[in-house]
Amino acid sequence: MTMIEVGPPEPEDIFTDNHRWGDLDDWNATALRLHERDGIHHIERSGFEPFWAVIDHEAVLDIERQPELFTNEPEPVLTTLASRAARGVDIKTLIHMDAPQHPKYRNLTADWFRPASIKRMDERLTELSEEAVSKLETFGGVCDFATDIALPYPLQVILKILGLPEDDFPRMMTLTQQLFGGEDPDLQREPPSIEVIQQILMDFYAYFTELTADRRANPTDDLATLIANGQIDGETMPDLETMGYYVIIATAGHDTTSSAMAGGLHALIDHPDQLAKLQADPGLMNNAVEEMLRWTAPVRHFMRTARADTEICGQEIREGDSLYLSYKAANLDPKVFDDPLTFDIERQNASSQVSFGYGVHFCLGAQLARMELRSLFGHVVPRLGSIELADAPATMKTTFVGGHKRLPIRYKLT
Numbered sequence: 001m002t003m004i005e006v007g008p009p010e011p012e013d014i015f016t017d018n019h020r021w022g023d024l025d026d027w028n029a030t031a032l033r034l035h036e037r038d039g040i041h042h043i044e045r046s047g048f049e050p051f052w053a054v055i056d057h058e059a060v061l062d063i064e065r066q067p068e069l070f071t072n073e074p075e076p077v078l079t080t081l082a083s084r085a086a087r088g089v090d091i092k093t094l095i096h097m098d099a100p101q102h103p104k105y106r107n108l109t110a111d112w113f114r115p116a117s118i119k120r121m122d123e124r125l126t127e128l129s130e131e132a133v134s135k136l137e138t139f140g141g142v143c144d145f146a147t148d149i150a151l152p153y154p155l156q157v158i159l160k161i162l163g164l165p166e167d168d169f170p171r172m173m174t175l176t177q178q179l180f181g182g183e184d185p186d187l188q189r190e191p192p193s194i195e196v197i198q199q200i201l202m203d204f205y206a207y208f209t210e211l212t213a214d215r216r217a218n219p220t221d222d223l224a225t226l227i228a229n230g231q232i233d234g235e236t237m238p239d240l241e242t243m244g245y246y247v248i249i250a251t252a253g254h255d256t257t258s259s260a261m262a263g264g265l266h267a268l269i270d271h272p273d274q275l276a277k278l279q280a281d282p283g284l285m286n287n288a289v290e291e292m293l294r295w296t297a298p299v300r301h302f303m304r305t306a307r308a309d310t311e312i313c314g315q316e317i318r319e320g321d322s323l324y325l326s327y328k329a330a331n332l333d334p335k336v337f338d339d340p341l342t343f344d345i346e347r348q349n350a351s352s353q354v355s356f357g358y359g360v361h362f363c364l365g366a367q368l369a370r371m372e373l374r375s376l377f378g379h380v381v382p383r384l385g386s387i388e389l390a391d392a393p394a395t396m397k398t399t400f401v402g403g404h405k406r407l408p409i410r411y412k413l414t
């Protein structure tokens with residue numbers, strides 16, 4: 001038998017080793033150590049193309065400000081060499097596009113996501129937040145906030161914005177969790193075989209094709225109608241791009257927001273003084289939500305590719321180099337955020353968090369996500385007489401989108 005020696009984990013592994021995301025305190029502390037060294041780090045790890053991890057807050061913004069120099073194509077997300085080789089047909093979404101294609105596709109739905117327009121969601125969010133409180137009452141003092149409350153809430157919102165019936169909830173859950181879920185080994189109940197994946201994909205293809213046909217014949221004011229009838233350069237959107245649009249709305253809006261909800265509550269449990277402050281002054285809610293977003297950064301990263309030789313944080317970057325924008329580490333940049341490991345709902349510049357990215361790809365659903373968080377916490381927080389962890393929480397071991405997969409709580413409602 002060969003013995004393999006395992007040394008202490010290397011700090012730079014926090015970008016490539018999904019297990020490192022299972023211990024967020026360690027991840028954060030490691031990111032701070034890396035900040036002390038530099039704002040950019042060259043990462044060479046077996047199984048990955050070498051890349052630059054950018055953790056400096058200003059550098060992340062600078063890169064996002066220059067979409068011609070730093071493109072999303074060809075790889076907007078960190079992938080292993082093995083999964084690149086195994087990949088079949090790619091669904092093309094907004095995140096995979098650059099100009100001139102990207103603005104044309106983004107403009108199809110951009111107005112729908114503007115604050116004045118998504119005010120139409122107010123009533124549904126109130127209903128969902130009231131339902132969340134009723135569930136907490138029904139559970140009688142113990143539940144898993146991550147799976148019981150945070151997971152279903154944003155998916156119900158997605159059903160509403162796409163105009164889909166409540167009965168489609170399980171089907172959409174399959175899409176966001178099984179097909180596009182993270183690589184956490186615990187969440188993949190059984191690794192689906194190629195045949196199973198193809199079957200699920202065919203099912204969705206049929207489902208979205210029917211939805212498209214329906215919304216072309218019977219347009220409404222929902223987002224599915226905009227997507228189904230979307231024209232690019234005067235032509236109907238190609239099938240694969242139409243699918244990609246439904247898929248990005250469903251997936252981008254789900255685990256992200258769930259993770260901010262569960263991670264936000266965990267932060268309040270770990271910092272009872274902050275919870276008390278928020279209960280005493282509900283006017284702090286907007287800033288508290290910004291701090292929760294800074295704290296959780298559910299989208300851990302996106303990638304960019306340099307299109308010319310350039311320089312970042314004094315480091316020479318060559319044309320073709322890959323850059324990993326670490327939103328999580330940028331939110332901990334001590335040059336921008338005082339005491340970055342302190343959760344402070346009154347932090348003056350909490351809204352400088354970069355959890356929604358920046359520039360031309362800035363999260364389309366940012367205002368909606370904020371509304372969801374404000375509504376949920378606006379309903380739950382005033383009712384909390386007491387709250388504590390009932391068991392150990394757990395976070396997803398995934399390098400892309402993640403947060404809590406378990407948050408067992410014990411609570412009393414007033």
Ligand code: HEM
Pocket residue numbers: 064094095096106158248249250252253254256257260297298299302327355356357358359360361362363364365366368369
């Ligand atoms: C807390 C929740 C959320 C977080 C942290 C988040 C984060 C992000 C990030 C980091 C990006 C990439 C930005 C960049 O490259 O600069 C993004 C893009 C996007 N997000 Fe979100 N998101 C959230 C919720 C939502 C919701 C609720 C929706 C819609 C229902 C949504 C839809 C999108 C779309 C469509 C894009 C692609 C935009 C483009 O490439 O032009 N997101 N999001």
